[in-house]
Amino acid sequence: MEHLYAKRVQKSGNSDLAELFKLSEQPDIISFAGGFPDPRWFLDEIEEIAHQVLTDKKDIALQYGPVPGFTHVREFVAGRMQEQQMKVTMENILITSGSLQGLDLICRVFLDPGDLIVLEAPTYLGAITTFVSYEAEIASIPADEDGLQVDQLEIFLKNTLRKPKFIYVIPTFQNPTGRVMSLERRKKLIELANEYRVPVIDDNAYGELRFSGEEIPSIKALDTENMVIYLGTFSKIFSPGVRLGWIAADPKLIEKLILFKQGSDQTSSSLSQLLAYEAGKRGLIEKQIAVTCAGLKQKRDLTISALQKYFKDRATWNEPEGGYYVWVQLKDQVDTLKRLTPAVINHKVAYVAGSSFYPDRRGENCLRVCYSLAKESDIDEGIRRLAQAFVNA
Amino acid sequence: MEHLYAKRVQKSGNSDLAELFKLSEQPDIISFAGGFPDPRWFLDEIEEIAHQVLTDKKDIALQYGPVPGFTHVREFVAGRMQEQQMKVTMENILITSGSLQGLDLICRVFLDPGDLIVLEAPTYLGAITTFVSYEAEIASIPADEDGLQVDQLEIFLKNTLRKPKFIYVIPTFQNPTGRVMSLERRKKLIELANEYRVPVIDDNAYGELRFSGEEIPSIKALDTENMVIYLGTFSKIFSPGVRLGWIAADPKLIEKLILFKQGSDQTSSSLSQLLAYEAGKRGLIEKQIAVTCAGLKQKRDLTISALQKYFKDRATWNEPEGGYYVWVQLKDQVDTLKRLTPAVINHKVAYVAGSSFYPDRRGENCLRVCYSLAKESDIDEGIRRLAQAFVNA
Numbered sequence: 001m002e003h004l005y006a007k008r009v010q011k012s013g014n015s016d017l018a019e020l021f022k023l024s025e026q027p028d029i030i031s032f033a034g035g036f037p038d039p040r041w042f043l044d045e046i047e048e049i050a051h052q053v054l055t056d057k058k059d060i061a062l063q064y065g066p067v068p069g070f071t072h073v074r075e076f077v078a079g080r081m082q083e084q085q086m087k088v089t090m091e092n093i094l095i096t097s098g099s100l101q102g103l104d105l106i107c108r109v110f111l112d113p114g115d116l117i118v119l120e121a122p123t124y125l126g127a128i129t130t131f132v133s134y135e136a137e138i139a140s141i142p143a144d145e146d147g148l149q150v151d152q153l154e155i156f157l158k159n160t161l162r163k164p165k166f167i168y169v170i171p172t173f174q175n176p177t178g179r180v181m182s183l184e185r186r187k188k189l190i191e192l193a194n195e196y197r198v199p200v201i202d203d204n205a206y207g208e209l210r211f212s213g214e215e216i217p218s219i220k221a222l223d224t225e226n227m228v229i230y231l232g233t234f235s236k237i238f239s240p241g242v243r244l245g246w247i248a249a250d251p252k253l254i255e256k257l258i259l260f261k262q263g264s265d266q267t268s269s270s271l272s273q274l275l276a277y278e279a280g281k282r283g284l285i286e287k288q289i290a291v292t293c294a295g296l297k298q299k300r301d302l303t304i305s306a307l308q309k310y311f312k313d314r315a316t317w318n319e320p321e322g323g324y325y326v327w328v329q330l331k332d333q334v335d336t337l338k339r340l341t342p343a344v345i346n347h348k349v350a351y352v353a354g355s356s357f358y359p360d361r362r363g364e365n366c367l368r369v370c371y372s373l374a375k376e377s378d379i380d381e382g383i384r385r386l387a388q389a390f391v392n393a
Numbered sequence: 394m395e396h397l398y399a400k401r402v403q404k405s406g407n408s409d410l411a412e413l414f415k416l417s418e419q420p421d422i423i424s425f426a427g428g429f430p431d432p433r434w435f436l437d438e439i440e441e442i443a444h445q446v447l448t449d450k451k452d453i454a455l456q457y458g459p460v461p462g463f464t465h466v467r468e469f470v471a472g473r474m475q476e477q478q479m480k481v482t483m484e485n486i487l488i489t490s491g492s493l494q495g496l497d498l499i500c501r502v503f504l505d506p507g508d509l510i511v512l513e514a515p516t517y518l519g520a521i522t523t524f525v526s527y528e529a530e531i532a533s534i535p536a537d538e539d540g541l542q543v544d545q546l547e548i549f550l551k552n553t554l555r556k557p558k559f560i561y562v563i564p565t566f567q568n569p570t571g572r573v574m575s576l577e578r579r580k581k582l583i584e585l586a587n588e589y590r591v592p593v594i595d596d597n598a599y600g601e602l603r604f605s606g607e608e609i610p611s612i613k614a615l616d617t618e619n620m621v622i623y624l625g626t627f628s629k630i631f632s633p634g635v636r637l638g639w640i641a642a643d644p645k646l647i648e649k650l651i652l653f654k655q656g657s658d659q660t661s662s663s664l665s666q667l668l669a670y671e672a673g674k675r676g677l678i679e680k681q682i683a684v685t686c687a688g689l690k691q692k693r694d695l696t697i698s699a700l701q702k703y704f705k706d707r708a709t710w711n712e713p714e715g716g717y718y719v720w721v722q723l724k725d726q727v728d729t730l731k732r733l734t735p736a737v738i739n740h741k742v743a744y745v746a747g748s749s750f751y752p753d754r755r756g757e758n759c760l761r762v763c764y765s766l767a768k769e770s771d772i773d774e775g776i777r778r779l780a781q782a783f784v785n786a
Binding site for chain 1: 435444454491502664
């Protein structure tokens with residue numbers, strides 16, 4: 001049937017991420033690859049919540065729900081955002097099946113084939129996959145220790161002949177770098193969005209996972225003219241297995257997104273929505289965040305120590321204040337993508353190569369180290385193996 | 394931001410279905426609208442299953458799963474299909490977030506804007522919404538009591554200058570008509586698919602809900618040259634609230650579908666997958682089907698009796714042997730869509746207008762009566778109200 005396929009099939013590459021996850025599933029591998037939470041952090045109370053939901057609200061939990069999500073769930077989500085200084089109500093919220101579905105729906109509303117979008121590079125691999133599947137043309141603006149280089153963005157916006165449909169950023173504890181965009185740059189980004197009338201997608205998957213340093217307002221909280229579309233997820237603050245996220249945006253846009261949600265998977269799991277809501281009501285989401293942040297901090301410390309031990313003169317890295325990731329840049333020219341399969345097979349360690357996070361495959365001597373999943377007792381040995389994998393580089 | 398929207402937004406209509414569901418949610422309305430199961434049929438044992446899954450397999454249930462679905466879930470799904478005489482293995486299966494997502498992913502692999510697809514009319518409203526969102530051109534082939542008119546399809550395929558990308562059918566207990574495509578026509582459809590090399594999408598959402606008459610092989614079971622793509626769902630045999638379905642197709646196609654699944658919602662809920670699997674292993678899916686079929690039969694009988702009582706000389710209808718729906722054709726010219734809002738507001742009864750199931754909005758004197766959700770004690774009164782709503786027609 002291949003001759004019947006749509007054009008977007010040719011443009012879509014292979015399933016890097018899926019292949020990688022398969023490889024790194026083997027039990028003797030120490031994996032710094034997939035951005036997974038440590039399952040030992042999952043709260044036991046979730047069983048109790050499921051019991052209550054399936055006893056008291058079985059009729060609702062197992063039934064179809066409304067397309068935009070349950071009203072009380074949307075109110076709950078809006079309430080949490082309000083506490084984080086974002087001006088939203090239930091009308092701004094669409095519940096999605098994970099935040100990647102949120103991004104997918106946004107693409108469906110905004111992108112015709114060949115449309116231009118702007119992102120910071122490096123960026124989330126899953127987002128690149130989605131943009132490519134919509135046949136978008138991607139303009140990459142470089143990021144540094146303070147996040148997206150807004151001055152470069154400004155030059156780009158000033159000079160581009162084609163108006164971009166949106167700018168995609170992960171401002172806090174960025175995937176893959178773990179970096180935070182500075183407040184000054186956030187404000188400048190909003191200014192540029194307003195001036196050039198380009199929407200900004202604020203993917204805040206990791207924003208609540210801060211374990212040190214000071215809070216910084218989200219891009220959405222700084223939004224002055226309703227130019228920011230916010231992506232949230234329960235994956236990192238509750239459970240990825242329930243597949244639940246949300247979009248916060250102007251109600252007029254939400255209305256359009258609902259249309260495509262309906263034609264996409266109709267509605268997100270009722271059971272998942274009730275579980276997340278009940279967990280929230282009992283304060284368990286805050287507890288899950290606290291447990292997760294404590295665990296992440298410990299692992300970040302172990303990872304940084306191990307990097308100092310094994311990579312001292314051979315690489316540079318940042319010290320993240322939250323989230324899952326640290327970004328390691330090797331000083332020598334090493335193609336970390338080419339080294340990946342031997343690293344997994346010969347050295348029993350997994351990571352994601354830097355070039356996977358660039359639409360144009362730059363960043364080849366970089367790698368993303370995800371410290372959230374590996375056991376504490378494995379981290380030192382894992383980083384040692386990583387160093388081994390890059391010996392003679 | 395409207396000026397930034399993609400072309401597909403203009404082509405997508407309003408959210409008929411969502412609006413309708415909102416209307417018919419009011420407690421004093423007797424609803425024959427949404428294709429929902431009766432929540433009283435949901436098995437109590439699901440709570441016990443959730444307890445076990447979240448006690449023994451919490452780590453897996455709350456974590457990300459593999460993109461195509463868990464291996465044991467795919468094997469389980471393939472095993473059930475094998476029992477129904479379909480030649481598939483785990484390699485043929487992709488787990489999706491409901492069968493509508495399956496259709497959405499198929500569209501993503503096959504459809505460029507303007508591509509031609511063929512469907513039987515009337516057909517599933519959700520499918521029409523999805524096809525329109527991919528900017529497909531739709532050719533409707535009429536259906537009668539024996540399903541899709543394959544002779545008309547043959548004439549169409551012979552004469553069309555543009556090759557269609559696929560033919561979409563719901564052969565068993567069709568939505569919205571409740572009709573079954575005859576065996577003879579099924580065989581002819583396969584012949585045509587083979588001859589013209591056009592894939593057939595066999596949406597079998599209701600096939601297992603037979604409460605009278607004899608089994609008939611699915612289109613997929615009759616497939617001789619791997620031209621059939623099968624859509625299955627747990628919504629009607631287990632629970633719609635878990636949002637779980639599957640695609641069965643050639644492994645090469647599955648590989649492409651996985652790419653877009655990954656960029657769409659990454660993976661279906663792990664928790665939902667484990668619940669459905671555990672239910673299956675304990676025989677609870679078969680029990681759920683039995684309970685559902687017994688309930689449906691009773692409601693079908695009540696509905697047909699009431700139609701005879703209140704619509705005797707005013708309409709024709711079929712007597713479904715399974716599924717959720719009966720298709721009522723009024724003898725007088727009545728625009729059932731225009732009558733819908735007054736029916737809900739003045740007569741407190743809801744249905745879906747016939748024209749909603751035709752891409753070209755024909756069928757205006759027809760309506761879909763879904764008997765699965767209304768209480769047994771409400772059915773007679775509901776059909777009486779329906780008749781009232783069409784008085785002076």
